[in-house]
Amino acid sequence: MSIGGIEAIGFTPLAAPVVSAPASPAAASGPGSDFGSMVLDGIERLEGVQDKADGLAVRAASGTLPNIHDYTLAATEAEVATKLTVAVRNKAIEAFSEIMRMQVG
Known part of the structure; x- marks a missing residue:
């Protein structure tokens, strides 16, 4: 499942993570x-x-709430973000299961 298309239509439910470099090589595990x-x-x-x-x-x-559409938009955003999170979780579990089925040696 590709999630890159979501940004293409202008919907970003979650901001991109800010990744900073560790202070020292020992700080990164x-x-x-x-x-x-x-x-x-x-x-x-x-x-x-x-x-x-x-x-x-x-x-x-x-x-x-003066504008009911504010709630409608927030509820839809929460629903889409939840569905996206569940889809990513399912793909991660699928990938983990595939790795566990691999033959070693």
């Missing part, structure tokens, strides 16, 4: 640490998008 931090950062940003949609849903239900 390898490529796994960068991937792990990117995954955690993406999950935190997804949670933020969902929290925003939840907050707007409460305001819409209580009648304090």
